[in-house]
Amino acid sequence: MGSVMGRFFSRGFRGRRRPREQAESDRVPPGQYLVDGFPVLSAGPTPRTPLDRWDFSIVGEIDAPKRWTWGEFRELPSETFTRDIHCVTKWSKLDTTWEGVSVDTLLGGAETAAGYVTAFCDGGYTTNLPLEEVTGGKAWLAFAYDGEPLEPEHGGPARLLVPHLYLWKSAKWVRGLRLMNGDEPGFWESLGYHNEGDPWREQRYRGD
């Protein structure tokens, strides 16, 4: 019923944006377009590490390094959250729903003087982030997408998810975080991509 009326009225007001369209466009950062699908970009073969050989660790500038097996990781408290995601290749996807463990939970108040983290992954991928960009409820270690276990193509069994930054920062197949005193450019950051990658400031490339 509502859709029929909506169609009727949208004919009458052609050229005017409906509130829903306006709301969506306000969520699309500059230079981005919306997609319905979920494109896959891979810079190498898709790793398929068996869960019994998977672990996640926090190493580097930390008093006591941490490590979880898959079973231990899945016993940590997790959150279901819905966020918009933005890829530097210009597609954005609204309202993606994930389940994961907050990086705050993983760090668990660990003592560190580090200002930066490097996420490291199966397959050798890395990405660098200021520690403050992955703490304070802004980043998760996600293991489910849309209610299903995360597919290997999308980074399963677990990927970092930092949805407020371009998606290359949300490292697929992540196996750990290295806490660092200094910043060290990761895989794409060392090939001319922006060090921070904020889509709302359109920080795509070094120099942007």
Added chain:
Amino acid sequence: MDEQRLDGNAVGGLLGEIFPFEMTSAETACAGCGATSGVGAAMVYAHGMGTIVRCASCDNALIRIARHNGGGMGQYWLDLRGVAYLKIEEAT
């Protein structure tokens, strides 16, 4: 499936924009495992962010190329840390 994986000949055009030689017939030695092969026999992963040429023996990233508009200027970024050497035949 690794549907974005191509064979090394797929990078010939892009390398040809940078080097004045036919690069698919160039010989590479992998800095990771030491394997030698023609660039055309390597594995290539290409998408909107860049092109990665990987060793067919060990998947080490041999050559990484991004072509983009940083600072509004078209530019190539070329990372050759993964190769011990490239042997390039002079054009005949």
